[in-house]
Amino acid sequence: MSEASHHHVPAVHDDHHHGPASGLTRWLFTTNHKDIGTLYLWFSFAMLLIGGTLALIIRAELFQPGLQFIEPEFFNQMTTNHGLIMVFGAIMPAFVGLANWLLPMMLGAPDMALPRMNNLSFWILPFAFSMMISTLFMEGGGPNFGWTFYAPLSTTYAPPSVTFFIFAVHMMGASSIMGSINIIATILNMRAPGMTLMRMPLFVWTWLITAYLLLAVMPVLAGVVTMMLFDIHFGTSFFNAAGGGDPVMFQHIFWFFGHPEVYIMILPAFGVVSQIIPTFSRKPLFGYDSMVYATSSIAFLSFIVWAHHMFTVGMPLAGQLFFMYATMLIAVPTGVKVFNWISTMWRGSMTFETPMLFSIAFVVLFTIGGFSGLMLAIAPADYQYHDTYFVVAHFHYVLVPGALFSIIAAVYYWLPKWCGRMYDERLGKIHFWLSFIGVNITFFPQHFSGLAGMPRRIPDYALQFADFNMISSIGAFVFGFSQLLFGYVLIKAIVSGRKATSRVWEGAHGLEWTLPSPAPYHSFTHPPKVVEAEAHS
Amino acid sequence: MNKNCLQRLAVGSIALVSGSAWADELNMPVGVTEISRKIYGLHMDIFMVCVVVGCIVFGAMAISIFLHRKSRGAVPATFHESTTLEIVWTLLPAIILVVMAVPATGVLVDIYDAGGEDMVVEIRGYQWKWQYKYLDDDYNRNFDFFSNMSTTQDEIHNVSVKDQNYLLDVDKPLVIPVNRKVRFLLTSEDVIHAWWVPDFGIKRDAVPGMVNELWTIVDQSGTYRGQCTELCGKDHGFMPVVVKVLPQDGYDAWYAAQVKTERARREALSKTFTADELMAEGQRVYDTFCVACHQANGKGLPPAFPGLAGSQVALGPVDAHIRMVYEGVPGTSMQAFGKQLDAAELAAVVHFERHSWGNNTDDVTQPKDVIALMEGQ
Numbered sequence: 001m002s003e004a005s006h007h008h009v010p011a012v013h014d015d016h017h018h019g020p021a022s023g024l025t026r027w028l029f030t031t032n033h034k035d036i037g038t039l040y041l042w043f044s045f046a047m048l049l050i051g052g053t054l055a056l057i058i059r060a061e062l063f064q065p066g067l068q069f070i071e072p073e074f075f076n077q078m079t080t081n082h083g084l085i086m087v088f089g090a091i092m093p094a095f096v097g098l099a100n101w102l103l104p105m106m107l108g109a110p111d112m113a114l115p116r117m118n119n120l121s122f123w124i125l126p127f128a129f130s131m132m133i134s135t136l137f138m139e140g141g142g143p144n145f146g147w148t149f150y151a152p153l154s155t156t157y158a159p160p161s162v163t164f165f166i167f168a169v170h171m172m173g174a175s176s177i178m179g180s181i182n183i184i185a186t187i188l189n190m191r192a193p194g195m196t197l198m199r200m201p202l203f204v205w206t207w208l209i210t211a212y213l214l215l216a217v218m219p220v221l222a223g224v225v226t227m228m229l230f231d232i233h234f235g236t237s238f239f240n241a242a243g244g245g246d247p248v249m250f251q252h253i254f255w256f257f258g259h260p261e262v263y264i265m266i267l268p269a270f271g272v273v274s275q276i277i278p279t280f281s282r283k284p285l286f287g288y289d290s291m292v293y294a295t296s297s298i299a300f301l302s303f304i305v306w307a308h309h310m311f312t313v314g315m316p317l318a319g320q321l322f323f324m325y326a327t328m329l330i331a332v333p334t335g336v337k338v339f340n341w342i343s344t345m346w347r348g349s350m351t352f353e354t355p356m357l358f359s360i361a362f363v364v365l366f367t368i369g370g371f372s373g374l375m376l377a378i379a380p381a382d383y384q385y386h387d388t389y390f391v392v393a394h395f396h397y398v399l400v401p402g403a404l405f406s407i408i409a410a411v412y413y414w415l416p417k418w419c420g421r422m423y424d425e426r427l428g429k430i431h432f433w434l435s436f437i438g439v440n441i442t443f444f445p446q447h448f449s450g451l452a453g454m455p456r457r458i459p460d461y462a463l464q465f466a467d468f469n470m471i472s473s474i475g476a477f478v479f480g481f482s483q484l485l486f487g488y489v490l491i492k493a494i495v496s497g498r499k500a501t502s503r504v505w506e507g508a509h510g511l512e513w514t515l516p517s518p519a520p521y522h523s524f525t526h527p528p529k530v531v532e533a534e535a536h537s
Numbered sequence: 538m539n540k541n542c543l544q545r546l547a548v549g550s551i552a553l554v555s556g557s558a559w560a561d562e563l564n565m566p567v568g569v570t571e572i573s574r575k576i577y578g579l580h581m582d583i584f585m586v587c588v589v590v591g592c593i594v595f596g597a598m599a600i601s602i603f604l605h606r607k608s609r610g611a612v613p614a615t616f617h618e619s620t621t622l623e624i625v626w627t628l629l630p631a632i633i634l635v636v637m638a639v640p641a642t643g644v645l646v647d648i649y650d651a652g653g654e655d656m657v658v659e660i661r662g663y664q665w666k667w668q669y670k671y672l673d674d675d676y677n678r679n680f681d682f683f684s685n686m687s688t689t690q691d692e693i694h695n696v697s698v699k700d701q702n703y704l705l706d707v708d709k710p711l712v713i714p715v716n717r718k719v720r721f722l723l724t725s726e727d728v729i730h731a732w733w734v735p736d737f738g739i740k741r742d743a744v745p746g747m748v749n750e751l752w753t754i755v756d757q758s759g760t761y762r763g764q765c766t767e768l769c770g771k772d773h774g775f776m777p778v779v780v781k782v783l784p785q786d787g788y789d790a791w792y793a794a795q796v797k798t799e800r801a802r803r804e805a806l807s808k809t810f811t812a813d814e815l816m817a818e819g820q821r822v823y824d825t826f827c828v829a830c831h832q833a834n835g836k837g838l839p840p841a842f843p844g845l846a847g848s849q850v851a852l853g854p855v856d857a858h859i860r861m862v863y864e865g866v867p868g869t870s871m872q873a874f875g876k877q878l879d880a881a882e883l884a885a886v887v888h889f890e891r892h893s894w895g896n897n898t899d900d901v902t903q904p905k906d907v908i909a910l911m912e913g914q
Contacts, residue, residue: 065703066695073771073838140840146768152745153728153770156868157664159841241746247729248744282607284617312731312766313742314749317649321642328634332627339626342598347614349607360602364595371587378637380572380644381580383740384565387731387766451565453735455766458774460693462704462764464562 019521028123031115032521033100034418036122040097041411043125045487047089048404050133052480054082059442059476062469067460075459076144077136083147087265088172089129091399094407095268096121096179099207101418103183105512106201108192108530110522113185121178128171135161146457148258151239151250155231162232166225173218180211180218187211192511194530198292201510202285205292206271209299213260213267216303221257224250248313255306263302266366266398267295269406270337273359275510276413277341280356281348282507287340294333294340301330311382320379327377331370338367353505354428358409361401361436369397372447387457390450396443400479401436408435408486415490416504420518421497427489434482441475566735569757569782573738575644583637590633651752654720658711662723662730662743662765663877664870665772665829669711671795672722678792680799683877684709685825686775690833693775705762708825710779714788715758723749727872731767734780742767758782770870772829805881806904812888815901819889822882827890830870835894841870846894855900859887859910880907 020026020035030036058078061069070078100118104111112118135142140159143149154162187208191200200208227250230236237243239250270291278285285291307315307323315323341363350356372394376382385391416422445468450456454465461469500517511528512519567577605611659670663683670681684707691697693704700706713719723732725743733740737753755761763778783791810818824833830842837844845851850858862883865873874883881904888902 065699067693068695072774073841076768076771076773144770150729150768153768157728157770157870241744246746248747281605282613283615286616287618287623289618290623312740314744314747317645320645320649324641324645325638328638331634332630335630336623336627338594339622342594342601343622344617345598345601346605347611347616348601348605349611349613350602350605351607360598363598367591367594371591374587375580375583378579378583378641380576380641380648380738381583383648384576384580384735384738386740448563452562453566453763455733455764455774457768458764460704460774463699463701467562 029119031111031119033104033112033115033118033523034519034521036112036118037097037100037102038418039122040093040100040125043122044090044092044094044097044407047085047093047129048483049487051082051085051090052483054078054085056476056480058082059473061459062461063473064470065461065463065466070459072459073141073144076146076457077142079457080143080146080149081133081136084132084143085129086399087147087261088169089125091265091403091407092176093125095207095210095265095403096176096183098203098268098272098407098410098414099179099183102414102512103186103204103207104190104523105417105515105519106204106510107187107190107195108511108524108528109186109190110525112182113190114182117178118182121175121182124171124175124178128168128175131164131171132168135159135164138164148254149228150254151228151231151247155228155239158232163229166229169225170222173222176214177218180214183207183211184215192524192527192530195511198289199530201271202274202288202291202295203268203271206267206274206295209295210264210267213264213299213302217257217260217264220253221261224253224257227253248310251310251313252307255309256303258309259306260299260302262395262398263298265403267299269362269366269403270295272406272410272413273341273362276355276359276409277344277363279413279505279507279509280353280359281345281350283344283348284509285340286343286346287336290336291340294336297333298330301326301333305330308377308379308382311379312386324377324379328374331374331377334370338363338370351506353412353425354423354432355409355413357429357432357436358405358412361432362405362409365397365401365405365439369394369402372397385450387455388450389446389454389456392456393443393446393450396446400443401439405435411490413505414512415493416497416500417512417515417517417519419494419497420500420516421493422500423489423493423497427485427492431482431485431489434485435479438475438479438482442472442479443475445469445471445475568736568738569755569759569761570737570739570753571756572644572648572753573736575647576738579641579644582640586633586637651720651750653718654752655717656713657720657722658713659722659724660711660732660743662725662727662732662769662776663872664727664770665765665776667711667732667776667778668877671792678796680795682709682795683825684711684779686777688775702762704775705764705777705779707777707779710760710781712781712783712788712791713755714785715755715782717785718752718754721751721753723751726876727870728769729767730765730769730776732763732778733766734761734763734778736761736763737780740766755780755782758784758787775829802879802881806879806908808881809903809905810881810885812892812901815885815888815903816892818882818885819887822878822886823889826874826877827886835890835896845890846896851890851896852898855887855891855898855902855906856910858891859883859902859907862887863907863911875911880904880911883907 027039061075138161140161142161143165145154145158187204227238231238231240237245239245239247274285274291305323305327308327376385376394412423412428449465449468454461502516503513565577565580567574657672659672661668667684668681669684671679673679687706687708688704692699723741723743725745730743731740732743739751739753741749741751759782761780765773765776831837831845835844835846850861863875865871884902884904884907891898
């Protein structure tokens, strides 16, 4: 930063000397936050399509009762890999990609704080996922024990390929830890003068908190898979009751990672819609301070609610009560966020471009997922909901029209800034409506199948669940294929979209909109002056 | 397939009109126990709270989307914070939550009141079946049996018409008396399973090495169905729970018959059977306990589930064969069937495996061989 303040050259001029390398090496050896952001985003789009294909195989098999296309053993591999690929391959890397692209531009920095580590943290991922997906073609098949891989199904009773799965999870964890260290270092050290913490855009705030969550729980995940590795290969009995271990301990450790993980996938989404809704409401975000406090409270609570995933495992009454109360408490800060978004829209001057449509759908459908979450928190009622399709409906509502919609909204919103070209608004809206209708047809009926008693993770079901499964499968295919349209809209914009202005959106505020479109290769080569008008939108 | 679709559509629309059958597909069952009714009440209460809050929140949003749009010439206001509002919408939900937590706590305390039972049944989960053990104070009146799904592979593979209780029927259901407090002790022999009867409002994991307890008092006789609800491997979707609730006198008669069957079973252990009898009994045991992994054609699903046709074990020394079935293979899915089958059943199934799918050893395995081998060590 001190270097930049010495020569006062315009950013555009600087760009001349430090453009990207050409060819494949640009992507292999890049240390540029934008290139790495692009790699992350295309990688997660590829994973979305692969994970989505597995989902469609599942929905095709569940279209009718009876076994039609695949055998139960393969079905279990599909559910397991669908979950793992979507969580670790699609949602998480997409948010890291957004962070890479946006944090330096939002904070007034030239790049991320640790660019070489940034390169490493991305390039681990393709290897990790190649290894994990390759297990599907190994003798004995791939992981078939659910994405939560409960012992002893994932240890004593696992296929031989489980060792590759463990190593892949270690690599994903290493990548996430490096990514989060980089994000923390960037946010705490690279802010332009005048960009105080309480002036940061909310996307930056939510990512700062998310990065700390990642740093806290990814080592726990690494620990639990290492204990599995030892149980499988080195004769320990961490999770084997016959050797003095405890299978339930696995679940405690897993969910101590797993519940914060849920918020890792939704907090940056909160950040994204908190940027988009003010822009298209042409009105500042309502209750900025309370949004920051609410995000922090959710992050704190996420560490003390893990056993609500285990209400049926057999806990003492006091334990059940504690985890029930703590879980219900999460509704309070989450509610505050929803109320603030609506107050932001209230008496604004709204327009409904594609990013806004996805953001509004996010608020509505995420709230529905929140409602079913509140129902699940009631421990006695959870005895009926637990491990049924009601749970499947719940977490898909917060992850698909929740996390995924926010990512899609973010891509539409910032794409003109990234590539300097607009997307086709008409096609964007068609993509939105197909996705919105598809996602609801897919997941809303699953509430009913769950309440009526359909367990999750079954390849075949009793006849009374037939109608809703058929509807759900139709919705899944509509939703799945409309994401191909998303890919087309993106490529069309990048190749032949009309030129974007630097502000792009009438109501946009924030440092990234002061840069030209497309943004220069090194965002801010000397720090901008942060004025109140461009502080948090 | 097409005909099936049409049929279901027709059934669906009839149900819509009549209302009752459709309701089963839409909501949680009210159930037949005090606990299940309380849970249903909690479920509907919290659901209604969500509906009301949802109407307010989405209503405000809809009004805003309609009125405050640029195309209607809306001019943006500039307000962006209100401490009063933030406090209100923090405290109000908190109060609603407390109001909901109180009855939920009450029901949970009731559920945990497991004492004062009239009888005890031990439930063991196995891949992929349930074992029910009736524990009586008098040892001679104890017995146990396995409960396997009775839906056929033909129904599953769409070869024959599906029964109305498709996937939800078993060969021997759990039988309990009406209006008595039954306490269940729940554990597992392999991976984690979960035992669930929606109509009773009870679900609990069966964890290997741990004993969980559950209880119920059912106030209407009838047959109630549920399923395993914890992913437990390949046939997780095929291990239903069926409970038959009988009036006291019917239950007593059933119990007496079970005790008698148990006595006959113990007597069979000292009998000598003909080869035909062994093959018939062996086929029955194989179809119940072995077919899921080793398959009807004896070819298995290698490498996880090896074939038996032409295998070294099935053609080798009979003692090693018996021992493998009895003790299982630790660290694999091959269970120790000595815990599940008695000597007569073990002898029959070993004999069957040695004389099927082209296997043909010229020996005959009798219950006394199994007993001798196992006592000899």
